[in-house]
Amino acid sequence: MIKYTMIKKISIKTKLDWISAFEDDGKIFKIKFGKIKKKQPSKVLKQFKKNSLKFLNKKTRKINTIYKIEGNKIQKKVCSELKKIKLGQTKTYGTIAKKYKLSSRHVGKICGQSKLLLLIPCHRVIRSDGSLGGFSPIGGVSLKKRLLKLEQTWK
DNA sequence: TACAACTCCGCTG
DNA sequence: CAGCGGAGTTGTA
Numbered sequence: 001m002i003k004y005t006m007i008k009k010i011s012i013k014t015k016l017d018w019i020s021a022f023e024d025d026g027k028i029f030k031i032k033f034g035k036i037k038k039k040q041p042s043k044v045l046k047q048f049k050k051n052s053l054k055f056l057n058k059k060t061r062k063i064n065t066i067y068k069i070e071g072n073k074i075q076k077k078v079c080s081e082l083k084k085i086k087l088g089q090t091k092t093y094g095t096i097a098k099k100y101k102l103s104s105r106h107v108g109k110i111c112g113q114s115k116l117l118l119l120i121p122c123h124r125v126i127r128s129d130g131s132l133g134g135f136s137p138i139g140g141v142s143l144k145k146r147l148l149k150l151e152q153t154w155k
Numbered sequence: 156t157a158c159a160a161c162t163c164c165g166c167t168g
Numbered sequence: 169c170a171g172c173g174g175a176g177t178t179g180t181a
Contacts, residue, residue: 074179093161103177104161110179112160127161134160144160 048094052118056150061087063118074100085124088152092128104128112136123147 054060069079081096093111097104111122117136123144127133135144 032161071175072179094163097161097177103159105176106178106180108160109158111161113180121159122160125160129162132160136160141160 053120060148067119074102075110075113078107079114079120082114082120082122082125083112085121090124090126090148092126093133094128096125108133124151
């Protein structure tokens with residue numbers, strides 16, 4: 001699994017199990033947070049939540065949260081590659097796989113492990129045949145569709 | 156060893 | 169051609 005550490009001013013660290021966004025009434029996005037490890041006061045968390053909501057409501061294009069990815073080299077590479085995909089753009093599993101000499105299936109798996117879907121835009125990765133491909137069981141393909149649609153209006 | 160949010164290639168119609 | 173199905177690939181649990 002990929003772990004994330006969110007950092008604001010070196011002294012505050014907050015560990016999350018997962019974060020997900022989901023649809024509510026087909027119109028509004030809500031954010032759900034997983035277990036928070038350690039008894040940290042969650043200034044960072046609150047800020048992140050606030051920023052995430054702004055992002056989903058198109059009030060900002062950036063979620064200004066600094067975070068660190070803990071994982072093996074490949075996971076980090078793939079994650080950094082995902083972060084390079086700009087708003088409204090998509091990449092295929094195959095493209096990323098070739099770049100790092102991985103199998104496309106493996107890229108898919110890494111994307112699936114990334115549960116911070118707003119920070120690491122795994123929803124912007126699609127199949128090479130143009131179809132969306134699968135998505136995390138947390139949000140489902142409908143969430144992927146919705147996120148992409150939302151972002152395309154920002155072009 | 157089996158699995159995975161895929162892809163390639165050959166076969167059929 | 170287009171559509172379908174199976175094999176291939178590779179790090180992780």
